Amino acid sequence: MEEKNQNQLNIELSEEVAEGTYSNLAIITHSNSEFVIDFVKVLPGVPKAKVKSRILLTPQHAKRLLSALQENITKFEDAHGEIKQTEAIGLPMNFSGPTAQA
Secondary structure: OOOOOOOOOOOOOOOHHHHHOOOOOOEEEOOOOOEEEEEEEEOOOOOOOEEEEEEEEEEHHHHHHHHHHHHHHHHHHHHHOOOHHHHHHOOOOOOOOOOOOO
């Protein structure tokens, strides 16, 4: 009889979610119990932008995400070369929320 791996997680990805959502701005805020990452699509010359997706994380998961992103950026740069930082884009709009952190 085959023994099931109890550490295995079956993750389902719907077609809608698999299409993804484009974002070129992330606004990060936090409280003592959670991190909130709002992903926004900003278009040139358009003075209004909408949050396309919001992710809420515990501080522990936010730190794991930071570590996983760093690991993957390192792997990407090892394979494709250093990711060049461009100058900060001046946004011609005033968001009434927090300032962008990433």
